[in-house]
Amino acid sequence: MERAYNNVVQIENLIEQFSTHVLPEDKWTHQAHLTVAFWYLFNFTIDEATCYLRSGIITYNRARGKRSTPTEGYHETITLFWIKVIDNYLKTFPSKLLLESCNAFLNSKFSERNYILSFYSKDILATSNARAFWIEPNLQNLEVV
Numbered sequence: 001m002e003r004a005y006n007n008v009v010q011i012e013n014l015i016e017q018f019s020t021h022v023l024p025e026d027k028w029t030h031q032a033h034l035t036v037a038f039w040y041l042f043n044f045t046i047d048e049a050t051c052y053l054r055s056g057i058i059t060y061n062r063a064r065g066k067r068s069t070p071t072e073g074y075h076e077t078i079t080l081f082w083i084k085v086i087d088n089y090l091k092t093f094p095s096k097l098l099l100e101s102c103n104a105f106l107n108s109k110f111s112e113r114n115y116i117l118s119f120y121s122k123d124i125l126a127t128s129n130a131r132a133f134w135i136e137p138n139l140q141n142l143e144v145v
Contacts, residue, residue, distance in 0.1 A: 004103040005035075011102060015039050018056060021063035030108060030113050037079075038086050038102050046087050053079060070128030077130040078116065084142055085110055110117070 005011050017023035018036050036056070040049035058074045061067075068074040089110055095101035105111055116125070119137035124130055136142075 003105060005099060008099045009062060011035060011039060021060050025064055034082060034106065034111050035102060037082055038105055041086050041090055042098055052085055053083065071133060075131045076133055077125065077135045080134050081116055
């Protein structure tokens with residue numbers, strides 16, 4: 001299944017809805033998570049994007065009535081994993097065109113939902129420690145991305 005946006009306005013609308021916490025929960029999909037991260041990394045430094053994403057996900061979840069606990073809600077390791085993957089993608093395949101670059105990423109192996117399981121065991125990701133703090137991958141080094 002090809003995942004793509006038809007125009008930049010669709011991406012910008014997603015960012016606006018996410019930022020203002022009005023994005024319906026059923027639209028907060030894996031693709032939406034990656035698109036939001038991609039947009040922030042395309043427009044800001046990795047440090048700035050990380051701050052925006054971390055706080056954005058936490059406040060979006062809270063606005064939707066979801067708590068961050070040791071077993072649910074925001075997950076630091078998963079968030080930082082995808083930030084690192086997308087940042088590396090943007091460095092490897094630099095582009096000045098957001099739409100084309102985002103669509104190419106979303107249609108690459110790097111965006112697949114289970115891509116993270118090449119680097120982490122499910123047991124590690126399920127820990128409250130991984131949810132609260134960055135944990136290095138336990139299956140292979142992230143630099144092979």
